[in-house]
Amino acid sequence: MNFTWRTWLVIVLVIAVVGAALYFPALRRQVYKAKDITEKTAEQARRELLPPAPVTSGDPKVKAKMYWGSRSQPGQLDPVTVELPLSSDPVLRSKQILNTLLAGPVDPEARTLPPDAALLAFYILPDGTAIADFSEALANSIPSGIESEQLAVDSITRTLAANIPQAKQLKILIHGQEVDTLAGHLDLTQPFDVTLEGMSEPRSGVSIITAPIQKAIDKVKDATKR
Amino acid sequence: MGLNVVVLDPAHGGVDLGARGTEGIRESEVVLQFAGQVKRALEAQGFQVILTREGNDNPSFDDRSARANAQRGAVFVTLHISSTGLPGTARTYVMPDFPPSSDVSGLIPWDRAQAPFTALSHKLGDLVQAELAKRFKGSPATAQIAPVRQLRTTAAPAIAVEVSSVSVENRADLDRMIPGVAEAIAQGVAAFRPSYVLPAIPGNVSGQGGQP
Numbered sequence: 001m002n003f004t005w006r007t008w009l010v011i012v013l014v015i016a017v018v019g020a021a022l023y024f025p026a027l028r029r030q031v032y033k034a035k036d037i038t039e040k041t042a043e044q045a046r047r048e049l050l051p052p053a054p055v056t057s058g059d060p061k062v063k064a065k066m067y068w069g070s071r072s073q074p075g076q077l078d079p080v081t082v083e084l085p086l087s088s089d090p091v092l093r094s095k096q097i098l099n100t101l102l103a104g105p106v107d108p109e110a111r112t113l114p115p116d117a118a119l120l121a122f123y124i125l126p127d128g129t130a131i132a133d134f135s136e137a138l139a140n141s142i143p144s145g146i147e148s149e150q151l152a153v154d155s156i157t158r159t160l161a162a163n164i165p166q167a168k169q170l171k172i173l174i175h176g177q178e179v180d181t182l183a184g185h186l187d188l189t190q191p192f193d194v195t196l197e198g199m200s201e202p203r204s205g206v207s208i209i210t211a212p213i214q215k216a217i218d219k220v221k222d223a224t225k226r
Numbered sequence: 227m228g229l230n231v232v233v234l235d236p237a238h239g240g241v242d243l244g245a246r247g248t249e250g251i252r253e254s255e256v257v258l259q260f261a262g263q264v265k266r267a268l269e270a271q272g273f274q275v276i277l278t279r280e281g282n283d284n285p286s287f288d289d290r291s292a293r294a295n296a297q298r299g300a301v302f303v304t305l306h307i308s309s310t311g312l313p314g315t316a317r318t319y320v321m322p323d324f325p326p327s328s329d330v331s332g333l334i335p336w337d338r339a340q341a342p343f344t345a346l347s348h349k350l351g352d353l354v355q356a357e358l359a360k361r362f363k364g365s366p367a368t369a370q371i372a373p374v375r376q377l378r379t380t381a382a383p384a385i386a387v388e389v390s391s392v393s394v395e396n397r398a399d400l401d402r403m404i405p406g407v408a409e410a411i412a413q414g415v416a417a418f419r420p421s422y423v424l425p426a427i428p429g430n431v432s433g434q435g436g437q438p
Binding site: 074075143144145146147148150151180181184185186187189190192 | 237238242244245246253287306307308309310311312317319337370372373374375376378386388390391
């Protein structure tokens, strides 16, 4: 009798161990999958809350110059002319232009910005300082390195320079916040010149972040917190 | 005051792995290997070398700059491996020019520490890049300009050297570059030695030994 009771106990324990060995990996896969879905849903929800810059049928089609990566010269940018319906309002026009830049070229190898990055907000201050607020994907998904980060910023500043004459310099925020670097290398604490001349450089001058720029940055931060 | 110290900075480290390749190559590990050989090449040229990290830790940007800013007669070299670029090439980066500023006490703001040194940094960058271009075909002939965060707070001639790339199929391809990169940096810094004169810094009457 005692032998039978022990035998049954051993059998039950063995079944429990085997069951756990089969169940826990499946449970782990389910947890990871659920986490992935949650993250994607959060990003998707944010995008849905922020309507894309409207492209109305009334906007005239104009030739816009986009700066994407060069296939013939790695590490360089090439201008590509595309025909887009663009607003005459500089802020709306900037959003339309940057969304096109983010959407990427026909050749995915010529991308300069991550495909999952989104423009969350865009302003132009009276002094010509543009403030562009991008989603965290811009910083998290961009290939890490001085060259790749410089190329990403250059593609934004040159595209703005070619299409938005009102923008003189650009301050980049990530999800409403000022950050030290784009992805560990390029300095984002200072605005960049919006220019087609040479490389993008921080603005020179003693007081770079002026009071109106700081006020606008704070406004974006507050909006993001809400 | 002559140039006798090189502060060598293997970038990233700790939880910050830096660029990561598909073959499991981690920038934070590879730059440590590069730094070891660069150190030996610089010591052979008679320089004292200070490493900002020797293990798998991650000092802040400011802590790394502080190692250089505490020295007299030093240059700063930060080492990186990129995610992109033509494999087998190397680029030197320097900060763009920005005018120095100082407060009423004559002290230079920490976040503008590089400002008085940009001309010297460009000279050092061009010398190192010329040596890299000799050894690695396809590399640019002169230093590139980029606002690299690590350089901005460094009060010394400062350059970033970035090697391409973690995307190589075989780690040995990067390892083969180590001696050439080490020699290029050592030769470039040695060639820079006669040009090294501390710049005049606002608030410092003599302009000598006036690091902030």
